[in-house]
Amino acid sequence: MTTTTNALETFVKKATAVSAKVSEVGSLAEAFAYAVDLCDRKQACQLLVSGCELPLSGQGQALCDEKQTKVIAAPALAKKEFTAFAKLCKDKGFELIDSGMRSRLAGIDIGFTVCDLGIAETGSLVLDSSSEEVRLTTMIAEIHVAVLPKSRLRATSYEAEAEVLERMQGGPNYLAFITGASRTADIERVLALGVHGPLELHILLLEDK
Amino acid sequence: MQQAKTLAEYRSQCRQAMDDEFLRKAMDAFAVAYRTNRANAFADMNERELIAEIADAKDAAVSRLDELFAQFKAKAEQNGVHVHLARTAAEANEIIARIAREGGVKKIVKSKSMTAEETLLNHHLEADGYQVVETDLGEWIIQLRHEGPSHMVMPAIHLSRYQVADLFTDVTGQKQEVDIEKLVKVARRELRTHYATADMGISGANFAVVETGGIGLVTNEGNARLVTTLPRIHVALAGLDKLTPTLHDALRIIKALPRNATGQAITSYVTWITGANECAPGPEGRKEHHIVFLDNGRSALAKDPDFRQVLRCVRCGACANVCPVYRLVGGHKMGHIYIGAIGLLLTYFFHGRDKAKNLVQNCINCGACKQVCAAGIDLPRLIKEVHARIQDEEGHPLPSKLLGTVLANRKLFHTLLRTAKWGQKPIVDGKTGYLRHLPLIFGKDQDFRALPPVAEKPFRDRWEKLRPAVEHPKYRVALFSGCVQDFVYPEQLEAAVKVFAGHGAALEFPMGQSCCGLPVVMMGETGAARDVAAQNVTAIDPGSCDYIVTMCASCASHLKHAYPRILEDDPRMADKARRFADKVMDFSTFARDVLGVDEQDFASVSAHTKTAYHAPCHLCRGLGVTKAPRELLAKAGLDYVVADEEDVCCGFGGTFSMKFPEESKALLDKKLDNVKKTGATQLVTDCPGCVMQLRGGAQRRGDGIVVRHIAEALAERIKPR
Numbered sequence: 001m002t003t004t005t006n007a008l009e010t011f012v013k014k015a016t017a018v019s020a021k022v023s024e025v026g027s028l029a030e031a032f033a034y035a036v037d038l039c040d041r042k043q044a045c046q047l048l049v050s051g052c053e054l055p056l057s058g059q060g061q062a063l064c065d066e067k068q069t070k071v072i073a074a075p076a077l078a079k080k081e082f083t084a085f086a087k088l089c090k091d092k093g094f095e096l097i098d099s100g101m102r103s104r105l106a107g108i109d110i111g112f113t114v115c116d117l118g119i120a121e122t123g124s125l126v127l128d129s130s131s132e133e134v135r136l137t138t139m140i141a142e143i144h145v146a147v148l149p150k151s152r153l154r155a156t157s158y159e160a161e162a163e164v165l166e167r168m169q170g171g172p173n174y175l176a177f178i179t180g181a182s183r184t185a186d187i188e189r190v191l192a193l194g195v196h197g198p199l200e201l202h203i204l205l206l207e208d209k
Numbered sequence: 210m211q212q213a214k215t216l217a218e219y220r221s222q223c224r225q226a227m228d229d230e231f232l233r234k235a236m237d238a239f240a241v242a243y244r245t246n247r248a249n250a251f252a253d254m255n256e257r258e259l260i261a262e263i264a265d266a267k268d269a270a271v272s273r274l275d276e277l278f279a280q281f282k283a284k285a286e287q288n289g290v291h292v293h294l295a296r297t298a299a300e301a302n303e304i305i306a307r308i309a310r311e312g313g314v315k316k317i318v319k320s321k322s323m324t325a326e327e328t329l330l331n332h333h334l335e336a337d338g339y340q341v342v343e344t345d346l347g348e349w350i351i352q353l354r355h356e357g358p359s360h361m362v363m364p365a366i367h368l369s370r371y372q373v374a375d376l377f378t379d380v381t382g383q384k385q386e387v388d389i390e391k392l393v394k395v396a397r398r399e400l401r402t403h404y405a406t407a408d409m410g411i412s413g414a415n416f417a418v419v420e421t422g423g424i425g426l427v428t429n430e431g432n433a434r435l436v437t438t439l440p441r442i443h444v445a446l447a448g449l450d451k452l453t454p455t456l457h458d459a460l461r462i463i464k465a466l467p468r469n470a471t472g473q474a475i476t477s478y479v480t481w482i483t484g485a486n487e488c489a490p491g492p493e494g495r496k497e498h499h500i501v502f503l504d505n506g507r508s509a510l511a512k513d514p515d516f517r518q519v520l521r522c523v524r525c526g527a528c529a530n531v532c533p534v535y536r537l538v539g540g541h542k543m544g545h546i547y548i549g550a551i552g553l554l555l556t557y558f559f560h561g562r563d564k565a566k567n568l569v570q571n572c573i574n575c576g577a578c579k580q581v582c583a584a585g586i587d588l589p590r591l592i593k594e595v596h597a598r599i600q601d602e603e604g605h606p607l608p609s610k611l612l613g614t615v616l617a618n619r620k621l622f623h624t625l626l627r628t629a630k631w632g633q634k635p636i637v638d639g640k641t642g643y644l645r646h647l648p649l650i651f652g653k654d655q656d657f658r659a660l661p662p663v664a665e666k667p668f669r670d671r672w673e674k675l676r677p678a679v680e681h682p683k684y685r686v687a688l689f690s691g692c693v694q695d696f697v698y699p700e701q702l703e704a705a706v707k708v709f710a711g712h713g714a715a716l717e718f719p720m721g722q723s724c725c726g727l728p729v730v731m732m733g734e735t736g737a738a739r740d741v742a743a744q745n746v747t748a749i750d751p752g753s754c755d756y757i758v759t760m761c762a763s764c765a766s767h768l769k770h771a772y773p774r775i776l777e778d779d780p781r782m783a784d785k786a787r788r789f790a791d792k793v794m795d796f797s798t799f800a801r802d803v804l805g806v807d808e809q810d811f812a813s814v815s816a817h818t819k820t821a822y823h824a825p826c827h828l829c830r831g832l833g834v835t836k837a838p839r840e841l842l843a844k845a846g847l848d849y850v851v852a853d854e855e856d857v858c859c860g861f862g863g864t865f866s867m868k869f870p871e872e873s874k875a876l877l878d879k880k881l882d883n884v885k886k887t888g889a890t891q892l893v894t895d896c897p898g899c900v901m902q903l904r905g906g907a908q909r910r911g912d913g914i915v916v917r918h919i920a921e922a923l924a925e926r927i928k929p930r
Contacts, residue, residue: 014474054395055383102439102489105405122475132487135438139431157460164481165456168421172288172484172495174438179475182431184393186347186365187373189239192393195346196400197431197478 014123018180075133101136111141219567246472264585267521284422288484298328320433321345322413359540361526410436414447423483521584528578550578573862575826597733613737619723658905668699682715704924712804721748762896766831797837821889825896861902
């Protein structure tokens with residue numbers, strides 16, 4: 001029990017240190033509510049943050065004009081859960097989608113995923129992204145909301161190794177370790193978040209025991 | 210890239226780079242920040258153990274590359290991947306161009322790959338008419354500027370935000386503000402359109418994991434995920450050295466790579482791609498996935514017992530991050546395509562002698578890179594050995610050959626030094642004691658530090674009178690002077706004799722000893738290095754003494770670490786050289802730990818002399834001695850003040866300072882500026898080479914600071930007996 005508590009503390013500390021926002025939720029329904037609330041509080045066009053207000057070439061500008069309403073993507077949820085989530089979104093006038101990310105490359109507001117494992121020592125999420133929709137969701141979303149069931153937390157990458165390996169050995173697989181938001185320090189070593197992927201990463205620790 | 214034909218041309222390019230004020234400032238800030246970030250990142254880890262494990266695992270993998278490649282290929286093909294092997298860079302480029310041609314490709318997006326830089330892939334593809342867009346921010350910037358990377362993980366570190374804003378203004382046709390946050394967003398939007406319209410994505414690979422047949426990519430920006438997801442074709446280009454038997458091997462490297470590269474515990478993304486994954490526009494909804502392995506000399510290198518460890522490199526760039534020369538001249542001068550210490554080596558093996566021959570001389574041998582290397586590569590030694598190899602291939606330059614011949618003959622060498630004493634008479638300044646002007650063999654560019662004359666009487670001629678009589682000695686000690694102390698600074702040895710007195714050490718000064726040989730190693734004269742090593746091991750019989758003590762950090766480190774290796778193939782000397790090396794000890798450790806020199810040996814009233822300390826490279830890194838000298842200063846009642854960057858090289862580097870005087874001077878100025886900031890009136894160090902550099906520099910600058918060997922500073926404080 002102590003090890004688990006320590007792993008949890010370490011995870012929160014390490015994830016927070018790389019600018020992830022970590023909260024706890026009691027159920028998936030709570031996680032949906034969190035995502036909807038977050039989406040609601042976003043600027044009318046959060047895409048502004050990722051460059052639409054800036055002077056762009058014609059080609060870059062064209063992408064900004066494609067999107068109209070706020071969009072949340074949750075590509076890998078069970079049908080029942082998706083329906084519940086969709087209802088919450090509809091109440092707010094948001095669109096909830098689970099496919100067609102390739103036609104949304106301009107960006108979506110929130111990508112919602114449930115992670116497969118967590119690695120405490122680095123505050124990392126392990127997300128099997130073999131589904132192209134999952135992969136794209138976590139890249140084109142401006143905010144990535146990731147649920148991590150506490151039972152899936154491992155202390156170190158070595159402790160996660162066997163489970164990760166199993167996924168890789170079962171045929172084609174695309175798997176990601178995600179730690180904080182997309183970042184760069186390529187201009188004068190100044191840290192900037194959200195260069196290609198999400199600008200923010202929110203991790204929701206789900207009590208599942 | 211290296212186009213310089215001669216050393217003089219290369220030197221002049223380095224000089225120009227040093228005049229780039231932005232570069233100098235950026236590099237300084239980076240060097241200082243990196244040190245702290247790295248230390249923090251490794252704070253709760255056993256760094257040495259991790260590095261040793263990585264080295265062992267890499268060595269094991271490198272020893273069976275052919276086998277690993279065959280296994281990987283079989284495994285990957287089971288998952289629908291096309292695996293290729295390219296013998297040369299040109300072959301790799303042709304394979305990739307053919308894949309593009311057969312796939313009807315027009316536009317290609319790329320994520321960062323040093324291997325693609327190695328093969329100059331973009332040039333090839335662009336010449337074939339493809340549009341190639343780099344998507345890593347730094348790579349995109351340098352691509353737009355038609356430049357190569359200046360750092361392995363931060364390719365645009367040489368550019369300012371102003372230059373990037375101007376560049377983006379050109380690219381977008383709109384005026385861009387000089388605001389990094391905004392510039393990054395502009396890149397985000399501009400590049401997003403390219404992913405959407407590209408037919409092919411090219412990535413590198415940090416790992417090719419044999420047990421899964423998949424690759425691993427370590428990135429921060431996330432562009433590699435888009436590059437490997439959106440286009441219908443994905444080609445990964447990887448050096449054969451990226452083959453690693455297990456996922457565990459890769460996870461182990463990931464523990465060190467980001468920490469060493471940028472001080473991050475892990476990068477934002479680690480992406481594992483195993484097999485041909487789902488891809489909507491691909492054939493039957495699957496990605497057309499190719500992995501091209503590049504040999505380009507790697508197989509041959511793997512079979513080279515002297516240099517195979519070069520293939521351990523994980524491309525973290527740490528060797529550049531800590532290199533004092535990289536910090537001065539930047540990556541475009543400190544490398545051809547690969548950069549930093551490892552870059553000097555890889556240039557020789559991947560891009561040939563012509564590109565490497567000048568570069569490899571621009572290593573000051575301070576050992577900073579070796580200390581941080583994630584794979585424990587003995588970089589400084591290998592750089593010297595590549596230099597020696599190039600000289601063996603191309604013929605040795607006359608000065609180098611001459612020095613080798615002279616040093617290998619002790620009597621000739623010592624006669625020359627004694628003759629110099631007469632020759633210098635007219636030019637010794639009676640007031641300062643330095644040479645008034647430099648003899649003709651020195652260029653004008655050597656004048657940044659005042660040089661001392663050869664001593665009236667070398668230490669070896671003073672020894673008979675000095676030798677203390679010790680009754681019931683506890684230790685038999687052979688003193689090794691090195692040439693500088695024997696012939697230029699004999700007073701430093703006399704001071705050491707005074708500090709050792711009364712502790713039961715019977716001192717000997719074996720007359721057959723000569724130069725340690727490090728200067729000829731620096732010049733690439735392997736034969737002469739072997740000859741002098743054998744002479745010294747013969748002159749000082751390890752069976753006749755308990756310790757071989759030297760006041761010169763460079764000599765000590767060379768005697769201890771290089772001799773056993775230099776003489777290992779000589780059946781008459783090998784064993785003796787090992788025993789010799791075991792007995793070598795530096796002055797401070799010997800005084801503190803063996804003799805137990807302590808507070809009561811020194812005058813009881815504190816001196817209140819504000820004393821700064823310079824840690825010689827070959828002492829603090831070469832021998833790992835850091836505490837002993839600092840503690841002795843405190844024990845002696847000196848007021849030790851800590852200067853910034855105490856363990857950064859003073860710029861001497863023996864013959865380095867003769868070849869690259871501008872760099873030597875810049876390092877010296879930095880060092881003396883840091884000392885000056887402490888308000889110290891005395892600067893102490895434990896190496897006569899450093900003393901020569903620092904004292905001569907302080908004299909020229911008029912810093913009014915006394916520079917001494919630690920033995921002198923301590924001897925002055927010794928209580929009279």
